[in-house]
Amino acid sequence: MNENNAVNRPIRKKDYKALVTGKPVYTDDLAPKDCLVVKLLRSPHAHALIEEIDTDRAMKVPGIEAVFTYKDVPQSRFTLAGQTYPEASPYDRLILENRMRHVGDVAAIVAGENEKAVDRALKLIKVKYKVLTPVLDFRKAKDNEILVHPEDNWKALCPVGADNKRNLCAREESEGGDLEKAFAESDVIVEETYHTKANQQAMMETFRTFSYFDIYNRLTVVSATQITFHVRRILSNALDIPKSQIRVIKPRIGGGFGAKQTAVSEIYPAFVTLKTGKSAKLVFTREETQTASSPRHEMEVRVKIGATKEGKIKAIDLYALSNTGAYGEHGPTTVGLTGHKSIPIYSKAEAFRFTCDVVYTNVMSAGAYRGYGATQGIFAIESAVDELAHRLDMDPAKLREMNITREGDLMPAYFGERANSCALDRCLERVKKMIDWDNKYPRRYMENGKIRSVGLALAMQGSSIAGLDVASVTVKVNDDGFYSLMIGASDMGTGCDTILAQMAADCLMCEPENIVVYGVDTDTSPYDSGSYASSTTYLTGMAVVKTCRSLTEKIKSYGAKLLKCRADEVDFDGERVYMVSEEKSISLKDLANLSMNFNDNALYASEMHTSPISPPPFMAGAAEVEIDPETGKTEVIKYRAVVDCGTVINPNLARVQTEGGIGQGIGMALFEDISYNEKGVSRSNSFMQYRLPTRLDVGDVKVEFESSYEPTGPFGAKSIGEIVINTPPPAIANAVYNAVGVRIRELPISPEKVYMGIIKNED
Amino acid sequence: MEIKLWLNGKAVRDDVSPDMPLLEFLRKQGMYSVKRGCETSGCGLCSVLVEGKPVLSCTYPLMRADGTHITTLEGLEKEAEEFGAFLADEGADQCGFCNPGFIINVIAMTRELENPDEEDIKEYLAGNLCRCTGFMGQLRAVKKYIEHKRSEGRGE
Structure with missing residues (x-):
């Protein structure tokens, strides 16, 4: 019998020992040692057509196995976005084609026995490009005469307002209430435009995949991915072979944060294996990962907020222009969150409108990054709400207290869902105490000439994609009564293998050690949409609860059979099936062992779960910064955060999720910026140019939880993975304003911008 | 050659x-x-x-x-496991990809510095990036590990 509940216990991750002793558990560690090395020839031009490509000399390099060009690949388009079929992202890619749409687009695939031979061959491929004018400014992309995707076989599977002949990847419009009236009745209106940049997820393990034919002659692909099952479909589409001929396996992966929700590397080695019959491996360099991958969508967000002079927010109007780059992966979907997961923080407003355009340009394709569009919208809304507070001459914390969504509120901009679980008010109250808001707001002048100030921001996210995502789980009873928990969700280091086992342990009334977890292999794991959209704890967790419930019934029913009584006369306590009358009992161990002898009752259950709603987690974040007015340099001294993720399943893992998200958010706020020169060449192609926060940059971060109870979640849980990145950019921008009166509306908050703002204010 | x-x-x-x-x-x-x-x-x-x-x-x-x-x-399996347990107790092992390089430097630091304080620790390990943890869990683990080594040294 399990004395302590496993849920809410800070247990170690199940895989920790391998991960702290450096065991070979990642994709590149597991690749066959004699596999072909695959590398890609990349376009030096942002927009060009390949007129001639000569591979003869490259093929003559000793050790070269194959060189593939656009002439060799299937001609039906597909998307690399890891989404449920039919994908909202347009089918706008081929494995290779003659049109280069960004610097780094792939012109040829080279495979050879070793890296040296492949490097040499890459240099010997002769390409004659017809260089075209690129579309580099996303503000000028819509209806530009230069088209990124002029091709006729481009197609959108879903009605997302896409039109490739207008450089449009998607557009949306939604509204509620009488917007005009609400603005007319507002005493104060703030209308500003905010600009968030593309950012790299910068997981430590770059994109990588290897592939081979297995003993059944099926194409097996091992990859660092968050979307194991979607990769199977993407490969089937790209390679034009049946899904039944493909198997995808996810080993341990070295971080994802959404980057690996796009099949960035898989198609190339898979194509090589398909064509040559040989095992093949592709490991992206960091440079490739920085320049040809799946970063956050750059967005320009215009916000108009109206309020009464007492501070009641009446209306919010938000327009987002999103830059999807050369291809449309996650373009139509990320932007939805920009409005739908920012406006509802203030759902008491009488009216809202959300409109957006997503445009193609000739820079690298964007993708999914933690926060997925909500981050961009929240930077805009949470900056604008502070601007409103200052216009009203109110404490920004007070303005928020007056207007935030509270438990039970209807959220019109969140598809009309009700906030069944919401502790945002408690999060805000507590974070104010943690940062000592009332004493520190707005600023203090330090003896050394620097200024210390505080800034606040709120956030929300979702928990899975409502009415779409599915998660299934299988649990079986083994000899001696230990359990196998098979999942299709991809643990990417966050610890979902562990927290799902914790839930199963409580359902089956045993210790988590009694449960072994296996995932993910498309041949054997039960189907799961994948680890994205903050879905695993909420959705796969509920599938665990349902599966354990079914399995318990089977254990009881088989136990009753062995005890020679009716199923309704027995119960199960985790260790034994016993008659309620206490006449007889049988231990789980004996029962499990007997089940393998003259038995036709499979002690095995599998259930699927889906949700018509996506309950938002909520969060309040507060930054204390120190600014040097002589240089404009902003330093984070302290960051405090309080999260409502419903019931916390594993406090340690939830805390580290939050601290990690805040770290990334600080990077986004202060340093990280993917920028291009006038020819579309990336200026951020390494960790030297694209600076990530180090342990000297994040200050002192402390996190606490204010739990609500989500009735539709497992044990009352909601999600946590994504929301945690959303507060630092606006909280730090608000703190900067509170310190020096400079409003930074374009990230990152560089010393130059702050200093120039100070100078301008002085004029 | x-x-x-x-x-x-x-x-x-x-x-x-x-x-x-x-x-x-x-x-x-x-x-x-x-x-x-x-x-x-x-x-x-x-x-x-x-x-x-x-x-x-x-x-x-x-x-x-x-x-x-x-x-x-x-070559440092025993020490890695010992420190790694502290890391796992914070949930800071995460994806694990940066763990080997980080742990190597933690071990080197404890050999090189006597009684490092928080600033020394951050400074010594500044070159070790981690994108999962935001560094706080790693810091807690290092401090607890150092304290554990000290108490071991005192024969507690």
């Missing part, structure tokens, strides 16, 4: 290309704990010990390591 060195205490002799970085040689020798996070000495993942001192093996020419003693995490 031929190289001879001691890898985790064992003598290794190999015929190698003169432009090979130490990292590639080590992985070729089966030391898969050694990871590459960038190619520009910017992430700390590929840290190993050469004569007891941490170096970035991605840009360390193998030829420079000729005749030296190299230690990777495979």
